[in-house]
Amino acid sequence: KVSGGAALTTDTAVAASHQTCVSAAALAAAMVDVRLERQLSYYFSDKNLWKDDWLIEKMGPDATGWIDVSMIAGFKRVQEITSDVDLVVSILRKMDGIEVAENDNSVKVRRTRPLPPKPLQQPLHGSSEKDVDEAQQQAASTSTAWDTTVTATKTGATAPEEAAPSIPGFREVPKTGVIYVMDQAARHGYSAATAHEWANLGQGSPETTKARNWPTNIRKRLTEFVEQGVLSSDTGPWNLDSIDVNEENLHYGNPNGDLAMRSAIAKYYNELYRKGKSFQYTADNVAIVGGGRLALTRLCCAMGNINLGHFLPDYTAYAELLSQFKTINSIPILLDPENNFRITLRELKREIVGRGLSALLLSNPCNPTGQLIEGEDLKGWVRIARETQCSLVLDEIYSRYIYTQKMAPTDAHWRIVSAAQFVEDVDKDPVIILDGLTKCWRMPGLRICWILAPKAVISAVGAAGSFLDGGPALPAQRALVPLLNPKAVIEQTIMLQTLFGHKRDFVLRRLADMGIEVDSPPMGTFYVWCDVGRLPPPLNTCWGFFRELLKEKVIVTPGTFFDVNPESRRQFSRYETYVRISYGPCFKEILRGLDGVQRVIEKFRQEAVAAGPADEVALQPEDVSGRERPCLAQVLASRPRLARA
16 A cells, blocks of 8 residues: 555656646746747837937838838847747747748838827936836846736836826926927927928918919909909908907907897808708807817817717817717717718718717718818718717818819809708707818917807807816907908908819829829818839838928928827727829919929939849838839839939
8 A cells, every 4th residue: 555655646746746846847838928028019119219219220210110020030039939930930920010921031020000209207206218128128027027018117107108297286388380390390399480491291271372472374364353243352251450459348258248249150050051941040059269279179068978989180289179079879880881971861971870979979071081072972962960869070170161162063152061950950960060160260379269060069069168178268259250241251252262272183183293192082171192102112101201491491391190089999900002282272382292202202203213123122011001112113114204214
């Protein structure tokens, strides 16, 4: 019995010893995986790339270029962990924000997210930046730590991904696209003193120049309109030079705005869109606010726990705005460039019903694509909102930048679009309209916009305004009432569309000559939504294009800003090859900017040609639209005239 027991004990010990060896081997392998993933994550992190000039040179200015995996695997710290290239590839494939692709006999890797600007932040707790960098590298290489999220270094400094704000209680607030690009331009020398040397094609506002300073051919056309009786004057229907401030308008006003201006806005919509209709808008259907973003803020503040649908791409400010209201569950609806960034009425109803949407937010015409819903299509949208009881929130701030009158079978000199035309009952149909003097009246500095909606909504946004902003300035409201005269508005619309229609056509011709693709020419707004994916690197991404143009003193807006993504819930951006080019500035500035764009494109095309056809432009797998990206030789072959240039 003792011998048998001893034999049993020995067998158990051998089995246990074998199991221990297997467990130890598995543990060691797991530790290698963790250490390797940490080290690779560090190499591709914002923190490292902000200071690693060598890697940036290999990966491009936006850090999304392809680099050979064997190069990464040969780094000293990687070699200290493993010499197995296949293991390095395996770990890279598992990492978020990293794309791996095989090409012939090589494997390449890249970041999918462009490198953001380095924050202006000081190291904390008295530690130097070098100390923090060394501690971060050490944490990435250590073999003892298992938690892959480094929360603090030995020096006490917070890791870059969780860096604390410099002022207690405040967070770092993301900037909208236009504000961000202007900040970057300032770092490259843009200022009030140097603005005349730059071309701001990222501009989100229209030029405010007087008609007498417009291009000669435009002024000639306006003179012809006066001779034909279309216009009463070639200088415009109004001339606002001053705003009267007196003891009658220095007191607090109604949070929803002054009665005189609210009544004028209601009359404006009734005369232009609702003649002969049973239900008419009144002052009780209008709230006046200090700008379009404040109008959206009031509306969101008045909403309950709802599913709110929004479209991609759309206005950049929607992202941060929607992320601030935790009761709103924002649901993105992707618009396909192959369908001209449009959605059918059938698809619209399916999205509303299937996703349980209580509200739908969109700009019409759309910023940035310039696409427009009008006529029977817009009537169908209003009908579906009524039938499904889904509130339709239409940002119509560009409602008079319309160019489809050129396509109409009439000799119409102007066209304006609003869902107000198709509302049946102004107090029951769930249609909320935003517009204002900012864009269509070319007066962005006055910050006067409005909400047109059922009385119940206006009451709610008025209550929100009482604690958010208190209402707009009374002197401005009272001075601007004459600008809402419908006849004067029509004359100003003819002038507006004559000027901006000319600039639109000019910009589209120049972009086509440069080989920049425009999937869908704009039907409205003053923006062109461009695909730069077929340009030579680094111009074939929005960030590479943006950064190279800054060197030429030209500003554009990268397309990723229009991928409305509240709280950055999605890691993948669909618009990395798109940019928005504005023809809001005056014609001379547009010309200066497009000349700069052409110089940059020609520079990189000539460099690519000089490098020879065997020099691969970039490893470009299928892009998000499903189209195969051609190499530079194919691009030049398809555009022989540009190749000679």
